[in-house]
Amino acid sequence: MDQIEEIRSKIDLVQFISEFLPLKKAGRNFKGLCPFHAEKTPSFMVSPERQIWHCFGCGAGGDVFGFLMQMERIEFGEALRLLAKKTGITLQSYQPTKSESEKEKLFQANHLAAEFFHYLLLNHKIGDKALSYILQRGISKDSLSLFKIGYAPPMWDGLQKFLVGKKNFAPADLEKAGLTIRGSRSGFYDRFRNRLMFPLLDHRGNVTGFAGRVLPEGKEARLPSPAARPPSFATRNGQAQAAGGQAKYVNTPETLIYHKSELLYPLQITKEAIKKENAVVVVEGELDAISSYQIGIENVVAIKGSALTDAQARLLKRFAENLILSLDADAAGDMASRRGIEIADGLGLNIKVVSLEKYKDPDEAAQKEPEYLKKQLAKAENIYDFFINSAFKRLRGQTAEEKKKIGQEIIPILGKIEDQIMKDVFIKKLADRLGVNEESIILQIEKFLFKTPSVPKTSSPPEIRQRREILEEYFLALLFQSKETETLLKEKGLLSLPLSLKLIKALADYLTEKKKFSSRFFFKALPGELREGFDRLYLVDFGERIEEPDWVAKEIQKTKAQLETLKIKEELRAIWQALRQNPAAEEESRQKILRLTQKLSALEKA
Numbered sequence: 001m002d003q004i005e006e007i008r009s010k011i012d013l014v015q016f017i018s019e020f021l022p023l024k025k026a027g028r029n030f031k032g033l034c035p036f037h038a039e040k041t042p043s044f045m046v047s048p049e050r051q052i053w054h055c056f057g058c059g060a061g062g063d064v065f066g067f068l069m070q071m072e073r074i075e076f077g078e079a080l081r082l083l084a085k086k087t088g089i090t091l092q093s094y095q096p097t098k099s100e101s102e103k104e105k106l107f108q109a110n111h112l113a114a115e116f117f118h119y120l121l122l123n124h125k126i127g128d129k130a131l132s133y134i135l136q137r138g139i140s141k142d143s144l145s146l147f148k149i150g151y152a153p154p155m156w157d158g159l160q161k162f163l164v165g166k167k168n169f170a171p172a173d174l175e176k177a178g179l180t181i182r183g184s185r186s187g188f189y190d191r192f193r194n195r196l197m198f199p200l201l202d203h204r205g206n207v208t209g210f211a212g213r214v215l216p217e218g219k220e221a222r223l224p225s226p227a228a229r230p231p232s233f234a235t236r237n238g239q240a241q242a243a244g245g246q247a248k249y250v251n252t253p254e255t256l257i258y259h260k261s262e263l264l265y266p267l268q269i270t271k272e273a274i275k276k277e278n279a280v281v282v283v284e285g286e287l288d289a290i291s292s293y294q295i296g297i298e299n300v301v302a303i304k305g306s307a308l309t310d311a312q313a314r315l316l317k318r319f320a321e322n323l324i325l326s327l328d329a330d331a332a333g334d335m336a337s338r339r340g341i342e343i344a345d346g347l348g349l350n351i352k353v354v355s356l357e358k359y360k361d362p363d364e365a366a367q368k369e370p371e372y373l374k375k376q377l378a379k380a381e382n383i384y385d386f387f388i389n390s391a392f393k394r395l396r397g398q399t400a401e402e403k404k405k406i407g408q409e410i411i412p413i414l415g416k417i418e419d420q421i422m423k424d425v426f427i428k429k430l431a432d433r434l435g436v437n438e439e440s441i442i443l444q445i446e447k448f449l450f451k452t453p454s455v456p457k458t459s460s461p462p463e464i465r466q467r468r469e470i471l472e473e474y475f476l477a478l479l480f481q482s483k484e485t486e487t488l489l490k491e492k493g494l495l496s497l498p499l500s501l502k503l504i505k506a507l508a509d510y511l512t513e514k515k516k517f518s519s520r521f522f523f524k525a526l527p528g529e530l531r532e533g534f535d536r537l538y539l540v541d542f543g544e545r546i547e548e549p550d551w552v553a554k555e556i557q558k559t560k561a562q563l564e565t566l567k568i569k570e571e572l573r574a575i576w577q578a579l580r581q582n583p584a585a586e587e588e589s590r591q592k593i594l595r596l597t598q599k600l601s602a603l604e605k606a
Contacts, residue, residue, distance in 0.1 A: 003091060004065075004080065010087040011064050013051045020071055020318050027543045028481065035314065036060050036070060038346055045539035049519060054539040061536070072204070073262070075100050082204075099256075106177045106257050109169055110207035113179055114199040116162050117150025117210075121196075127151040130196055133215055138367040143290055147266060148199050152192035152212060159190045178209055178252035192250060198286040200252065200304075203267040203315065209252025211265075211286055211304075251304070261309040264301040264316065265289055271319050273298035279322035281354075281377060282308060282340070283362045288326075291366035297377065308340030313347050324380050326354040326362050341383050352380035355389075384426045387413050392433060403434050407444060415445045468566060472500050475559045477540035482552045485517045494563040499533045506530060561603055568600045 014030050017023060023030040023046060034044035034055040043057035054061030060070060068079040077100035084091050096104065121127040121134075122144065130151040134144065143149070152159065159179060163169045171188045174180040180188040195212035202208050252258045265286055267274075270293065274280045277299040283289050289302040299320075303312060308325070316323060323344050344351050354376050359365040365373040381389070391397075391406045410430055417423040427445070431438045472495050479488040485507055492504045503526075510525050511517065519538065526534055545551045572593060579589045 003084070003089060003094070007080070007083050007087050007089055008051065008064060010089070011083065012048070013053065013064050013067075014046050014048045016064055017046055017053060017067060026541050027546045029539060029541060031541060033348070034058060034060070035318075040348070045541055047535075047538045050523070050535055050538045052535045052538065054536055056539075061532070061539075075103070078103070102176070103257050105169075105173055106255065107206045107208075109163060109173060109177045109179065110199070110209065110257075112163060112167055113159060113177075113210070114148055114150060114197070114207050116159060117152055117192075117197040117199075118144075118148050119150070120153060121149060121151035126153050130215060134196060137287070138294075139287070139290060140294060143294055146269065147286075147290055150197040150199070152190065152195045152197050154194035156189045156193065159192070160188065176255060178255045178258060191252075195250065198265070200258065200263055200265055201268045202263065203271055205268045206257070208263065209255065209258035211252075212250045213286075214246045214248055214250075259311075260304045262311040262315070263304050264312055265304070267301050267315070267319075269293075270298055270300055274301075274316075274319045278320050279324060280316050280320045281324045281326050282316075283326050285361070285363065288362040288366075291363040292326075292373070295366050295370040295373070297366075297374065303340075308343055310343050310347075313340070313344045313349065316344075317347055317349055322350045322352070324352050324354060324377060326356065326377065326380075341386075345383065351383045353383055353386040354380045355386070384413065384417070384422075385429075388426070388430055388433065397434060403436075406434065407441075411441070411444045411448050414441070415448045468570075469497060471559065471563055471566060472497050473537065474540065475556075475563060476500060476503065477537040478542070478546075478552070478555055478559060480519065480534075480537050481540070481542065481546050482556075483517055484552070484556065485511065487556060491560060491563075494560065494567060496567075499530070502530055503534060565600060565603050568596050568603070572596050572600075 014023060017032075021032050021035050021044075023032040024042070026045070028047070028049060030046045030048070031042045032044050032046075033039055033042050034057055036055060037058040039057050044053065044055045046053045052061065052063055053067055062070075064083065065076060065079050068074070068082065069076060072079070072082075074082075075097065077094065077096040080094060081091065121131055122141075127150075131144075134149065135141070139149070155161075160171065160174065163174060163179070164171055171180065175182055175188060179191055181191050182188055192210060192212040195214055198211040198213065199207045200209045200211060251260070254260065266289060270280075270289075279299055281292065281297055281300045283292060283300060283302050285302055289300050292300045301316070303309075313323075325340055341351050341353070356362065356365050356373070356376060358372065359368065362373060365376075388410060391409050395405050395409070396402050397406050407430075414423060414426055414430065417426065427438055427441045431441050434441075475495070476488070479485060488504060489508060489511070492501075495501065495504065506526055507517075507522070510522050514521065523531060523534060545555075575589050575592055575596075
């Protein structure tokens with residue numbers, strides 16, 4: 001047994017997948033909502049017998065390696081290392097691919113950069129002013145250590161001297177990691193200079209990038225004279241360099257390992273608290289998250305940008321069912337809440353929204369009035385209350401025109417509520433606030449729904465499958481799962497699709513050598529092109545009935561009759577087509593048609 005097979009054999013797939021999403025028993029299999037596309041009816045199946053999974057909604061499937069790779073968006077090598085560690089197996093001879101080696105190099109460069117910046121902030125005089133500033137901002141030394149906050153020195157090549165000069169990285173590697181920028185004529189220069197540095201880690205603890213926050217005026221170290229700057233610096237860097245005109249944050253650009261839309265800061269630290277509370281507080285910036293954490297709100301994450309993305313919402317759903325959005329109190333925060341809510345609601349998360357009326361963001365609230373922030377979180381409002389209150393706050397709703405604008409904003413939101421009781425409650429609330437009758441609101445919702453084209457809810461259009469394909473797959477799945485393989489060989493004349501015929505031939509060959517059918521050993525005997533199809537058969541959902549011999553026997557007879565009926569109809573269709581091309585064979589064809597019609601009639605009566 002090789003190490004990959006050893007790892008696979010040591011992991012119970014049902015238990016492993018249950019760490020990511022809830023599964024329910026469904027006969028011999030387990031099922032749940034697919035984590036890879038939005039769905040409300042479970043189509044994600046897991047077979048404990050075959051140790052495989054498949055989604056009949058989006059078509060994804062595989063083994064434990066394939067699941068982890070898709071779930072974590074990682075390559076095989078990283079999945080192998082993670083699962084080897086989980087099972088206590090020491091890998092001996094796996095050779096990583098070029099892409100995997102490249103990613104590992106970038107992770108290592110970022111890790112060492114984080115250590116470099118952190119050391120300068122806490123242990124070097126060059127970081128004294130930055131340290132004084134961040135401590136004055138209310139961030140404790142314990143938090144500086146926990147979150148590995150650092151300081152990038154006011155030098156064009158400070159980081160390069162460390163990573164290239166002492167750690168033997170190539171300048172081009174640092175550019176790929178987003179740590180340096182290529183000048184037009186003079187090589188590379190550091191991207192981050194004279195900034196507080198926040199390492200951005202993924203939920204597995206890898207440093208994927210950085211957020212560099214500018215220091216306020218009066219706290220900055222002076223950069224070298226303009227003559228020392230790399231040529232074309234101003235145009236290449238894309239950021240204003242005047243003391244008062246610098247961008248507040250400079251972030252790592254998109255790289256092989258850093259994707260802004262997927263990252264949640266600092267999930268690797270707060271995920272256990274999120275699981276424990278079954279709730280996550282979502283804020284907008286690194287300092288919002290750190291300040292909240294310091295006052296005991298440990299189930300917190302920060303998003304990069306102004307809106308929760310689909311990838312971030314899916315990641316959070318793995319840790320909690322309840323989501324509390326605590327974004328900036330200004331208009332931008334209001335719109336960000338709205339976009340994030342729509343995404344999270346579509347994934348089935350329970351969502352509430354916090355309004356911080358007294359403060360501009362959670363960082364300020366946590367620093368100035370911690371109990372107020374906790375109180376506001378405790379009374380977070382339902383998302384639809386938030387939408388209605390927000391609209392009235394901005395648009396007043398005093399005049400007929402203002403009421404019209406509120407209706408235009410809220411009607412589309414209420415129209416998307418699927419639960420009718422919930423919809424009725426908020427229709428009444430909106431009608432009362434506007435001072436109109438409920439029928440007016442209902443009429444406007446109906447107009448909106450009539451004008452809005454329906455959008456498919458799956459990630460891709462459903463595949464149109466022929467009746468024969470559906471019947472043959474069902475028949476094969478029924479016979480393989482119930483171990484009625486002798487019946488399959490006996491009734492092989494009913495099947496005609498390539499996959500069916502190939503599996504039957506493989507089964508006949510297998511049973512000439514083995515006396516008893518075993519799905520595990522049969523699978524190993526199959527050629528590669530048949531394995532995926534065979535696995536798929538073991539994930540067809542028969543529920544508990546597959547364990548009932550009487551039901552299985554009746555279902556076999558019923559499906560057999562349907563296949564016989566389908567076969568006769570196909571033969572009749574072929575005869576009629578042949579007759580059109582050769583009318584001279586009418587008498588012979590008539591006899592065949594009569595015989596098949598009588599057989600079809602007898603089947604339908606039975």
